[in-house]
């Protein structure tokens with residue numbers, strides 16, 4: 001390296017490439033949700049792509065003004081901690097404190113591969129998503145509930161059928177989170193859930 | 202529906218949901234590139250997620266000022282036409298005119314599922330990516346070459362080894378496109394390609 005500044009940026013790029021190689025593992029984290037064609041279960045990387053597409057397409061349904069770029073970034077990174085901490089399916093009992101500790105350690109390790117300022121920025125964005133308090137995070141969370149719901153509706157109940165989820169449980173586990181980001185998506189979701197479970201009777 | 206405007210937005214939402222279900226099929230379009238852990242080949246949906254992460258992480262390496270939100274959108278949608286037109290691997294001969302016609306028809310059909318203005322916006326963004334003339338598109342294209350290159354380097358040559366690609370062919374097929382968006386990523390890429398092929402001698 002000929003100068004301190006080029007040596008510094010070389011190091012930054014090497015850290016960034018290391019992170020980008022590391023997160024390839026998200027393609028091997030398997031979720032419970034089926035693909036719509038039912039050929040296999042979805043992985044967390046392609047799920048993250050699909051959610052980013054949900055944001056891009058459905059942005060005008062957010063109740064509060066959102067910053068699309070921030071929502072896209074949140075959704076792209078929201079599951080990266082699963083590389084170390086695994087996916088925690090919505091219909092299974094989980095030790096929340098233990099899962100939270102695992103995810104926090106994962107965020108420190110994986111975002112810690114990046115140049116410091118960049119890693120801190122993404123960690124803060126992941127915390128914001130998890131906290132679900134800001135308008136951007138609430139809309140991102142509502143999409144993270146809507147997408148797997150759509151896959152269940154398209155696959156004869158998907159994880160609802162597998163886990164013997166009742167109409168009331170499905171309502172409770174999906175629609176309040178959707179409602180907190182978008183009343184129009186919530187109305188659509190509630191209608192679909194009701195139709196699915198009432199149609200089964 | 203109680204009013205024309207709510208009836209209109211219901212129809213928009215239904216079209217948007219139809220599109221979001223349709224593009225689930227991108228998860229079943231299989232590329233030549235291996236995952237880094239070599240467990241299987243990559244699909245085009247998770248590849249699109251990985252490229253969006255490349256953009257988010259490497260944005261400061263673009264030579265020209267870029268609009269990150271537009272680059273993210275471009276990369277998220279850039280392969281959707283493959284649902285109808287298939288992937289055309291870089292190391293295989295292809296009838297370019299026929300492939301282009303298939304992709305154009307695919308863009309019309311798939312983006313045509315959306316409300317008109319939204320479908321037209323995404324189609325224009327896809328054309329811009331394909332044309333590779335704008336700064337945003339050039340940077341997006343450079344990442345679309347860099348990522349599979351990294352996977353080949355991490356997997357003992359990956360598609361280069363499979364297709365008996367020479368050092369010169371690898372340089373020609375990857376580095377000029379990377380260079381057109383980022384000179385620092387190009388320097389890094391050239392160094393890695395040279396090291397890989399010289400190390401094999």
Ligand SMILES: [Ca+2]
Nearest residue numbers: 079087088144
């Ligand atoms: Ca999740």
